[in-house]
Amino acid sequence: MQLRDKSEAGQFIVLAEMEPPKGVDINKFTANAIRVKEQVDAFVVPEMNSAVMRMSSLGASLILQHKGLPTVMQVNCRDRNRLALQADLLAAGASGVENIMAVTGEDPSFGDHHEASAVYDIDLIRLLSTIQGMAKGKDMAGVDLIGAPSFFCGSTVNANVRGKALQLEIEEMERKIEAGARFFVTPPVFDMADLDEFLQKAPRDKIKILPTVLLLKSVGMARYIDRHSDHVSVGQGLIKRIMTASDKARECAQIAADTIAAAKQAGMDGVAIATLGWEHMLPQVLNLKPTESLDTRQDDPNTSWGKHAGGK
Amino acid sequence: MIVASPKPIEEVINTVKDCKKLLILGCNECVTVCEAGGKKEVGILASALRMYFAKQGQQILIEERTLERQCDHEYLEEIRDIADTYDAILSLACGVGVQFTAEKYLSTVVLPGVNTCFLGATEERGLWTERCQACGSCVLASTGGICPVSRCAKRVLNGPCGGSTKGKCEISKEVDCAWQLIVDRLTALGKMDEYEQIAPLKDWSTDRAGGPRKVAKEDVQS
Ligand code: SF4
Ligand code: SF4
Numbered sequence: 001m002q003l004r005d006k007s008e009a010g011q012f013i014v015l016a017e018m019e020p021p022k023g024v025d026i027n028k029f030t031a032n033a034i035r036v037k038e039q040v041d042a043f044v045v046p047e048m049n050s051a052v053m054r055m056s057s058l059g060a061s062l063i064l065q066h067k068g069l070p071t072v073m074q075v076n077c078r079d080r081n082r083l084a085l086q087a088d089l090l091a092a093g094a095s096g097v098e099n100i101m102a103v104t105g106e107d108p109s110f111g112d113h114h115e116a117s118a119v120y121d122i123d124l125i126r127l128l129s130t131i132q133g134m135a136k137g138k139d140m141a142g143v144d145l146i147g148a149p150s151f152f153c154g155s156t157v158n159a160n161v162r163g164k165a166l167q168l169e170i171e172e173m174e175r176k177i178e179a180g181a182r183f184f185v186t187p188p189v190f191d192m193a194d195l196d197e198f199l200q201k202a203p204r205d206k207i208k209i210l211p212t213v214l215l216l217k218s219v220g221m222a223r224y225i226d227r228h229s230d231h232v233s234v235g236q237g238l239i240k241r242i243m244t245a246s247d248k249a250r251e252c253a254q255i256a257a258d259t260i261a262a263a264k265q266a267g268m269d270g271v272a273i274a275t276l277g278w279e280h281m282l283p284q285v286l287n288l289k290p291t292e293s294l295d296t297r298q299d300d301p302n303t304s305w306g307k308h309a310g311g312k
Numbered sequence: 313m314i315v316a317s318p319k320p321i322e323e324v325i326n327t328v329k330d331c332k333k334l335l336i337l338g339c340n341e342c343v344t345v346c347e348a349g350g351k352k353e354v355g356i357l358a359s360a361l362r363m364y365f366a367k368q369g370q371q372i373l374i375e376e377r378t379l380e381r382q383c384d385h386e387y388l389e390e391i392r393d394i395a396d397t398y399d400a401i402l403s404l405a406c407g408v409g410v411q412f413t414a415e416k417y418l419s420t421v422v423l424p425g426v427n428t429c430f431l432g433a434t435e436e437r438g439l440w441t442e443r444c445q446a447c448g449s450c451v452l453a454s455t456g457g458i459c460p461v462s463r464c465a466k467r468v469l470n471g472p473c474g475g476s477t478k479g480k481c482e483i484s485k486e487v488d489c490a491w492q493l494i495v496d497r498l499t500a501l502g503k504m505d506e507y508e509q510i511a512p513l514k515d516w517s518t519d520r521a522g523g524p525r526k527v528a529k530e531d532v533q534s
Contacts, residue, residue: 107522107523109521109522109523114517115515115516115517116516116517116521117519117521118520
C-alpha cells in the first residue's frame with residue numbers, strides 16, 4: 001500500500017531513514033533496506049544530513065526505487081537553487097518517487113565541508129508551495145510542465161519546544177500545511193508524553209505526525225543527547241537501562257522497539273526510525289517484542305521538559 | 313563606499329501613506345556621495361511626497377533631517393528628543409543605518425527609503441559600479457588587483473569561463489569580462505606566471521556561508 005493511501009486510511013505508518021553512502025558502494029545501503037522492506041512503508045533518504053557530503057537523496061532514492069522499495073526523497077534549501085530543486089523534483093517524479101520531505105537543511109558549518117557556500121535561494125515555505133504548484137502543472141516561473149509530478153509531501157516540526165517557541169512552531173506548521181505538507185516528522189522522542197503539549201495544539205485532523213524514534217548506540221550517545229541537545233531528552237531511566245545491560249546494542253534496539261510500541265499505544269500516526277548509520281540494526285528494532293511494562297517514565301525523575309532539539 | 317539607489321516613489325508612498333507625521337532622515341556619508349540619501353535627496357523626496365499627499369487631499373507633516381552618520385550611536389543620539397514624536401522615520405541611509413536607527417528607537421517605525429546595492433566606486437558623475445562583495449578573505453593580491461568575486465558574473469577563480477568574448481562577459485556586451493581585465497593586468501605587470509597557479513579552494517565561510525559576521529579588534533575595545 002502506498003504511503004499516501006496508508007496515511008489516508010489512517011493506518012500506522014513506519015518510515016525508516018536510510019543514510020546514503022559516502023561513496024559509490026551501495027551494497028550495504030540496499031541490503032539493509034531490503035532486509036526490512038516488509039515492515040517499512042517507505043525509506044526516508046536524507047539529503048546530506050548535518051551538511052556531511054554523501055550521495056544525493058535523488059540518486060540514492062532512485063537506487064532504492066529500482067529495487068522496488070518506496071522512498072521519501074528529501075530536498076533541502078541549502079544546496080540547490082530554484083532551478084536545481086525543480087529539476088530534481090521532475091527527475092524524481094518521473095522515476096517513481098512518490099513522497100517528498102522538504103527541509104531547510106543545516107548550515108554547512110555543521111558538516112565536513114564547512115567552507116562551502118550555502119544556497120538558500122528559496123526558503124522552506126516557498127519550496128513546499130513550489131512542489132504544490134508543480135503538482136498543478138506549473139513551474140515557479142509559471143510555465144506549463146509537460147506532465148505534472150504528484151507527491152505526497154511532508155516536512156519537519158520541532159514538536160519538543162515549549163511555551164512561546166511552541167506557539168511559533170505551530171504557526172510555522174500551519175504555514176507549511178497551507179503550502180502542502182501532509183506529514184510531519186518530529187525530532188527524536190523517547191517519551192511520548194513529551195509530545196502532549198504539542199499534540200494539544202497541533203491541527204491533527206489535517207496532517208500526520210510521525211515522531212522520530214532514534215536508535216541510541218551507547219550510553220555515551222544517550223548522555224550526550226540528554227545534556228547537549230536543547231530540544232531532546234533521553235531521561236535517566238533509559239540511560240540506566242543501557243548502562244546496566246549486558247548486551248548494550250541489543251538493549252538500544254529494544255529501547256527503540258519499545259518506543260515504537262509506545263508511539264502506537266499513544267495513538268501516534270506512525271514513526272520515523274532513524275538509526276544514523278546503524279541501519280543493519282533495523283531488523284532487530286522492528287522485530288524485537290516490546291518490553292512488557294512500557295512506562296519508563298516512572299523511574300525517570302529527571303525527565304527534562306523544555307529542552308530543545310534542532311528540528312531543521 | 314556603500315552604494316544605494318532611491319526606492320521607486322510608489323513604493324515609498326505605499327509604506328508611508330498611513331503616517332500623520334513623518335521624518336525623512338538622511339545620512340552624510342556613502343549615500344550622499346552616491347546621491348541617494350544625502351541632504352539634497354532628503355529635500356527632493358520630501359517635496360515630492362508633500363506634493364503627492366497634497367494632491368490626494370491628505371494631511372501629512374513631513375520633516376527633514378540629515379545626520380553625519382546613521383551607523384554610529386553618537387550621531388543617532390541627536391534625534392533622541394524627537395524620534396518618538398513621529399509616526400515613522402523614513403531613513404535614506406544604507407541598510408545598516410536603517411537598522412541601527414530602528415534598534416535605537418524601538419517605539420518608532422523605521423522604514424527604508426533606498427535600496428542598498430553594493431560596495432562600489434564612482435565611475436563618473438551619476439555612475440557607480442561594484443568592486444567588492446565583502447567576501448571576508450580578499451584574493452586581490454593574486455588577481456592583479458581586480459576582484460573576480462564581485463566582478464565576474466560566475467565568481468570563477470581560475471581564469472575565464474567559456475563565455476568570455478572580445479573582452480566582454482557573456483551576460484552582457486556592456487559588462488567587461490573580469491578575467492580578461494585580470495589577464496591584461498597581470499600581463500602588463502609581467503606576472504602571468506602567477507596566473508598559471510591554481511587558486512586555493514575558496515573559503516566561503518568568511519562570506520555569508522558562515523552566518524552573520526563580526527569583526528572584533530580587542531586592543532581597541534574598552
Ligand atoms: S576578493 Fe573579496 S574582499 Fe577582495 S575585493 Fe573581492 S569581494 Fe572584496
Ligand atoms: S565572461 Fe568573464 S566575467 Fe563573465 S562570467 Fe565568464 S569569466 Fe566571469
